[in-house]
Amino acid sequence: MKVAVAAGKGGVGKTTIACGIASVLAAQGQRVLLIDLDPQSNAAWGLGADPTQPGTAELLLGERPVPIALSDNLSVLPGGPGLKGHEVMRLDPEALADAVATFDHTAIIFDCPPGLDHLERFGLVAAEMALIVVDAHPFAIQGAARVIETLSARRQKNRPGAQRWSLVMSRVDLRRTLDKDLDAALNAMFPEIDRLLIRQDVALALATTERTPVMQTTSHTSRGVADLQGVVGWLQNG
Ligand SMILES: Nc1ncnc2c1ncn2[C@@H]1O[C@H](COP(=O)(O)OP(=O)(O)OP(=O)(O)O)[C@@H](O)[C@H]1O
Ligand SMILES: [Mg+2]
Numbered sequence: 373m374k375v376a377v378a379a380g381k382g383g384v385g386k387t388t389i390a391c392g393i394a395s396v397l398a399a400q401g402q403r404v405l406l407i408d409l410d411p412q413s414n415a416a417w418g419l420g421a422d423p424t425q426p427g428t429a430e431l432l433l434g435e436r437p438v439p440i441a442l443s444d445n446l447s448v449l450p451g452g453p454g455l456k457g458h459e460v461m462r463l464d465p466e467a468l469a470d471a472v473a474t475f476d477h478t479a480i481i482f483d484c485p486p487g488l489d490h491l492e493r494f495g496l497v498a499a500e501m502a503l504i505v506v507d508a509h510p511f512a513i514q515g516a517a518r519v520i521e522t523l524s525a526r527r528q529k530n531r532p533g534a535q536r537w538s539l540v541m542s543r544v545d546l547r548r549t550l551d552k553d554l555d556a557a558l559n560a561m562f563p564e565i566d567r568l569l570i571r572q573d574v575a576l577a578l579a580t581t582e583r584t585p586v587m588q589t590t591s592h593t594s595r596g597v598a599d600l601q602g603v604v605g606w607l608q609n610g
Contacts, residue, residue, distance in 0.1 A: 374472070376492075376501075378505070380515025380519045386483060386486075393481060395419075406449070410451040410483060412485070417583065418583060421448045443588065451485070499533065501607055504540065520537070538606055544570065568602060571595055575594035
């Protein structure tokens, strides 16, 4: 499977979810590659890899960087400032789809950056499925609407790219009124799109600060991990 994690807004939990589902899939025995599309390389850093190693920018520019192995079946290609370069900006939106075609991993996860539409598009176009991450902030809902519009337009024109997508409500705390209302708001705006839930969970935040894939931490039974497993279930079974 190839999965893009995107949002259209910063700081909603994309990287946490991308790293989390990569770790859950690896623990299930999939051979997983996480492709970090963020110039800040948060995913590579958060999983414990050296974020300054050659990675996604080099891959896009036609080199063959070796993914950094984090465990037997989890590797990562770091992002990095090279992604902001002019050469990368000028590439065809299908450049990443073409570049990953030779990888033989059974799951490839693209962690998209905030506010850099051309980098996000590489991921959306290379993916078969997209997780659109959203929180209760109005800008997040607008950002999700924009991603959905891009995906729907591409699918309508039979262009390559994600064919299925769901909304992932992120960092949800059901004691907060805003969070309780989010589900209803999304149902009203996007009634035909599945909604998944990742609750606020310190274990998920800690895994990144400890720079360890969450399934390799002592918190691999946390509620956040249970929610990640739910998202993986949607990816596998719809
Ligand atoms: N489910 C969660 N529970 C608790 N904290 C979370 C959760 N998801 C994300 N966070 C925290 O929220 C912050 C932002 O998360 P993250 O970096 O994953 O977002 P992002 O969408 O990738 O951000 P950016 O747009 O900068 O790439 C981090 O400090 C992270 O630890
Ligand atoms: Mg991120």
